[in-house]
Structure formats: structure tokens, C-alpha cells
Amino acid sequence: MRSTRRLIVLGSTGSIGENTLTVVRHLAREESIAFEVVGLAAARNGAALAAQARELGPLAVALADVNAALPDLPTGIRIHRGPTAAVELVKETARPGDLVLAAIVGSAGIAPVLAAIEMGCDIALANKEALVAAGAIVTARARERGVRIIPVDSEHSAIAQCLRSGDPAAEVRRIVLTASGGPFRQASVETIERATLADALKHPTWTMGQKVTIDSATMMNKALEIVEAHWLFGLDAERIDAIVHPASIVHSFVEFVDGSVIAQMSPPDMRLPIQFALTWPRRAPLCCTPLDWASLRTLDFHPIDHQRFPAVALAGQVIRAGGTSGAILNGANEAAVEAFVAGRIRFGQISRLVAAALAAIPAVPALTLNDVSGADSAARAFVASEISPNLPKWRCSTQA
Numbered sequence: 527m528r529s530t531r532r533l534i535v536l537g538s539t540g541s542i543g544e545n546t547l548t549v550v551r552h553l554a555r556e557e558s559i560a561f562e563v564v565g566l567a568a569a570r571n572g573a574a575l576a577a578q579a580r581e582l583g584p585l586a587v588a589l590a591d592v593n594a595a596l597p598d599l600p601t602g603i604r605i606h607r608g609p610t611a612a613v614e615l616v617k618e619t620a621r622p623g624d625l626v627l628a629a630i631v632g633s634a635g636i637a638p639v640l641a642a643i644e645m646g647c648d649i650a651l652a653n654k655e656a657l658v659a660a661g662a663i664v665t666a667r668a669r670e671r672g673v674r675i676i677p678v679d680s681e682h683s684a685i686a687q688c689l690r691s692g693d694p695a696a697e698v699r700r701i702v703l704t705a706s707g708g709p710f711r712q713a714s715v716e717t718i719e720r721a722t723l724a725d726a727l728k729h730p731t732w733t734m735g736q737k738v739t740i741d742s743a744t745m746m747n748k749a750l751e752i753v754e755a756h757w758l759f760g761l762d763a764e765r766i767d768a769i770v771h772p773a774s775i776v777h778s779f780v781e782f783v784d785g786s787v788i789a790q791m792s793p794p795d796m797r798l799p800i801q802f803a804l805t806w807p808r809r810a811p812l813c814c815t816p817l818d819w820a821s822l823r824t825l826d827f828h829p830i831d832h833q834r835f836p837a838v839a840l841a842g843q844v845i846r847a848g849g850t851s852g853a854i855l856n857g858a859n860e861a862a863v864e865a866f867v868a869g870r871i872r873f874g875q876i877s878r879l880v881a882a883a884l885a886a887i888p889a890v891p892a893l894t895l896n897d898v899s900g901a902d903s904a905a906r907a908f909v910a911s912e913i914s915p916n917l918p919k920w921r922c923s924t925q926a
């Protein structure tokens with residue numbers, strides 16, 4: 527039996543957060559691997575947060591939305607409320623050596639991740655936006671504090687596993703991230719342009735939160751993941767590729783210098799990479815149904831169609847430009863996705879708005895969190911002005 531590790535789950539009421547708690551229960555019940563959940567953070571789903579707190583008895587909870595209802599909690603659980611609640615929870619609750627599962631969606635996750643690193647915690651990272659927008663700062667502080675950033679994203683978990691087969695610094699030719707292709711894998715440019723929110727949310731293989739599901743539909747998710755891989759594995763843009771693999775069985779692969787290719791395969795179930803991040807670097811017995819080899823007839827791969835999915839190429843642009851370009855990409859994408867969900871822009875405009883933001887806003891060195899938040903704000907303001915009827919000059923550049 528291993529010793530109990532303290533765990534804080536940021537974004538505990540979301541898709542990754544809920545799956546994380548399922549894995550925690552599985553490990554405790556089946557494998558005698560115990561986690562003490564000491565902190566839980568969410569944005570506005572107070573009912574779910576309270577239910578989790580009643581079950582798990584954390585030391586503290588955080589709820590970002592001050593207006594959201596939070597049912598009564600057992601006495602003794604500290605409550606943090608407001609936009610900085612997750613950061614306060616981390617600062618008050620975390621101890622060096624704890625594990626923080628970072629699954630807040632979007633750039634709201636950056637400050638809590640940095641706070642956890644400062645506290646000396648290892649990070650199991652699902653919140654890819656933290657690396658896309660602030661990768662230089664997050665990875666530098668993690669190195670300085672001597673903490674690990676363990677990938678939760680299935681593609682990056684796969685690459686981390688494949689890299690155990692060779693010397694990551696000397697023997698890797700390139701890494702290839704797989705992509706399901708999302709709901710519009712076979713759709714025409716015209717269909718993609720006018721896709722509805724309901725269309726965009728019908729992901730063929732994964733059940734995820736709304737924002738990442740829309741990112742998968744534009745394939746902006748793959749751009750974010752390529753930038754994430756750049757920061758996690760220290761590779762330049764030329765050595766990170768992506769390919770469509772509709773079955774989502776091969777989660778990514780590494781080509782080594784001798785031509786060997788090592789791939790990681792498993793069912794498309796996020797509980798698996800989550801479990802591996804929790805038990806890293808060791809494996810624990812299965813948390814989900816294994817692959818059925820008898821029913822697996824083909825594994826097909828297709829090149830990405832950059833005409834229909836222009837978002838993917840933005841990753842290389844961002845990696846090469848460096849500085850705050852990742853924050854611009856991420857901020858513009860978050861704003862454009864919000865505008866699409868609100869019915870203010872067409873689906874096809876999301877990627878064009880992000881590309882236009884990158885072209886219009888100069889990247890500067892990302893030395894501090896202020897540089898990152900400045901670029902994020904500029905990108906959001908740019909997208910707002912683009913879709914405002916009062917500012918026609920922006921509209922000209924992005925309308926179909």
C-alpha cells in the first residue's frame with residue numbers, strides 16, 4: 527500500500543474534474559492507492575461542489591462566482607468566494623509535494639496553476655490554456671521550484687509515455703499528435719462556415735466540456751495542443767506534427783531518429799490519462815474497459831485539411847513568434863468561442879478572428895503575468911471590436 531497523497535482538484539465540477547474524482551474513488555476502492563482531497567474549486571456550480579465536499583470532506587472549497595448559490599457545507603470546511611477564490615484556496619491549503627489537478631477551463635486557470643507551482647506542488651495539467659498563454663512563465667517557475675508538470679491531455683500523456691522509449695533530448699526525430707477530426711471531419715467549407723452550436727457540440731468520440739468541444743470542432747484544440755506540446759517537451763514547431771485519426775485509439779506517437787515509431791493506444795476514455803497523471807510515474811491497474819482487439823479492424827490516418835481547418839497552422843506561427851503570441855491566440859479564441867456560443871458570429875468566423883488577432887496585435891516578450899494578461903485583454907478587445915457593428919474596418923477583414 528502506498529502512502530496517501532494530498533490532492534487539490536481545480537475545476538472539480540467539470541468533465542475532467544468529475545472524471546478525476548471517479549478515478550480517485552476507483553484507486554482507493556480497488557487498488558489501495560489513497561488520495562486525500564484537501565481542496566476543490568469551481569466557478570458557479572455550487573450544488574455539485576457542495577455534494578463533492580460532503581462526500582470528500584476537503585479542508586476548503588472555492589467558488590469563483592460570488593452570486594452562485596452554495597448550499598450548506600459541513601462545519602469546518604473553509605469557503606473562498608470570488609474571482610481569486612481558487613488562488614486563495616491553493617495558497618491557504620496546498621503544501622509542498624501535494625498534487626494539484628488543474629482542470630479549470632480557459633485562462634482563468636493560469637493564476638491558480640502558478641500559485642500551486644509557487645507552493646511547491648506537482649501539477650497534473652488538463653488546463654492546456656495555461657501553457658498556451660503563459661508557457662514560458664509556467665515552465666520556468668516549475669523548473670525553478672523543482673515541481674513536475676504531468677500531462678492529462680490524452681495526446682500529451684501518450685507522448686510522455688512514448689518518450690520513455692528513448693532519450694527525449696537526443697533520439698527524437700519528431701512527435702505526432704493525433705486528432706479525431708471532430709464533428710466536421712468530412713464536412714464542406716460551407717457546412718463548417720454555417721454550423722450551429724448543436725452541430726459543433728456533437729463530438730464523435732469524446733464527451734467533454736463545451737469550450738474544448740467547440741475547440742475540437744474548429745480544430746483550434748489541435749493548435750492549442752501543439753503549442754502545449756512545445757512547452758511540455760521542448761520541441762520546436764518543425765518537430766511537432768498532427769494527423770487525423772478518427773477512431774481516437776492511437777493517442778499520439780513519437781518517431782525516433784532510427785525510424786522506430788512508438789505509439790500509445792487505449793480506448794478513448796479520459797479516465798486513463800487522468801489515472802496515469804495521478805499515479806505518475808507508476809501505472810495502476812485498469813480503470814476502464816480495455817481495447818477489444820478482435821473488433822479493431824482498421825486504424826486509419828489522414829492529413830489535416832488546412833483549408834477547412836485553418837486554425838491548426840496557427841500553432842506553428844505562435845511557436846515561431848514566441849512572446850505573448852500564445853496569449854493572443856488563446857485570448858482571441860476564448861472571446862470568439864464565447865461570441866459563437868452567444869450567437870453573435872458564425873462558426874467559420876472563429877478561426878478567422880483568431881488569425882486576424884494574431885496578425886493585428888504585435889507579440890512582445892512574455893516576461894511577467896502582466897505581459898500575458900495584457901496580450902489576453904488586447905486579443906479579447908480586438909475580437910469584440912471585430913464583431914461590433916460600430917467598427918466596420920475590423921469586419922472587412924474577417925467576414926466570409
Ligand code: NDP
Nearest residue numbers: 537539540541542568569570571630631634652653734735
Ligand atoms: P468543463 O467546462 O467541463 O469544466 C470546467 C471546470 O472549470 C468546471 O469545474 C468549472 O466550474 C471550472 N471553472 C471555470 N472557471 C473557473 C474559475 N474562474 N475558477 C474556478 N473554477 C472554474 O471543462 P473540461 O473539464 O472539459 O475541461 C477543463 C480543461 O481540461 C480545459 O482546459 C480543457 O481544454 C482540458 N481538457 C479537457 C478534456 C476533456 O475530455 N474534457 C481533455 C483534455 C483537456 P463550474 O462547473 O462551476 O462552471
